[in-house]
Amino acid sequence: MEMTIEVPKAFSVRDDHEVLAFKHLMARLNPQLRVGQVGMGLHVKSGYTVFWGLISLADQRVTRNEFDEALREAGFDFAHNAAQVVDYQAVA
Secondary structure (H helix, E strand, C coil): CCCCCCCCEEEEECCHHHHHHHHHHHHHHCCCEEEEEEEEEEECCCCCEEEEEEEEECCCCCCHHHHHHHHHHHCECCCCCCHHHECHHHCC
């Protein structure tokens, strides 16, 4: 099965251990993808604090604008989260 996605893409999980499982799954599906945990913060639809991850190509340098846009699309609540909870350098 073939699929096309635009990266970077962000995702959220409730438990930080799920990021590691997600990382292993993505590595098996496509070793050219890099998955990194970038922080924790509120989701716009839940009000719960969740852990945030970002998927990008292994050789791709993610810009701050792409990083913020990926988080925004995934539901990161920029209005209620402090900017320092997100580690942009984890994927830059």
